[in-house]
Amino acid sequence: MPIIWRPQLTTGDERLDQDHKYLFAIFNCVELALSAPDQMKHLPLFFGQLFEYTEEHFLREEKLQVSIGYPGYLAHKMAHQEILERLKEVNDHLQKIATTHGGLNDPELVRGGLDQEVLNLARGWIVGHIAKMDTAMLSYLKPQHTGPKLKS
Ligand SMILES: [Fe+2]
Ligand SMILES: [Fe+2]
Structure with missing residues (x-):
């Protein structure tokens, strides 16, 4: 089932x-490639892109947190590192299969590097992190003005 972004996941930063x-x-x-045998050969490429973009995004997010003096920065950075390590492990395995002679044309071999179970875990790492930790930035990125505006 595809992941669909929803407004509850907003961080306050576009x-x-x-x-x-x-x-x-x-x-x-990635999920689509995994579900279609003739697309399986694209898995290492797609997963590699997922890993690289996650890394790039985490850096951007951490930079923003530093710039606003976000109090949860250190814990957040550690959570990012943990996710990256897990994704890297899966990615390294897949890339090794991709460089094995004939590996990409063997769906069973590719599936050994990334099956639906592992992909479900990866989904949880990414979506879970955004839903719990990234949305916690909302009140810092978009301060809520609850009181009346005072005239100067
Ligand atoms: Fe994050
Ligand atoms: Fe994020």
Whole structure:
């Protein structure tokens, strides 16, 4: 089932939200490739792009957090590192299969590098992080003005 971005996932920063939407789009490509045997050969490429864009996005997000003095920065950065390590492990395995002679034409071999179970885990790492930790930035990125505006 494709991941679909929803307004509850907003972070308060448009660029970050765009990144998240794009990450979901790449993720959906990975899942589609996994479900179609004739597309299986594209898995290492798509997953590689998911890994690289996640890394790029995390850096952008951390930079923004530093610039606003976000109090959850350190814990957030650690969570990013943990996700990256897990994604890297899967990606390294897949890229190794991609460079094995004939590996890409052997669906069973590719599936050994990334099956639906592993992909479901990756979905949880990415979506879970955005839903829990990224949305926590909302009140810092978009301060809520609840009181009346005072006249100066
Ligand atoms: Fe994050
Ligand atoms: Fe994020």
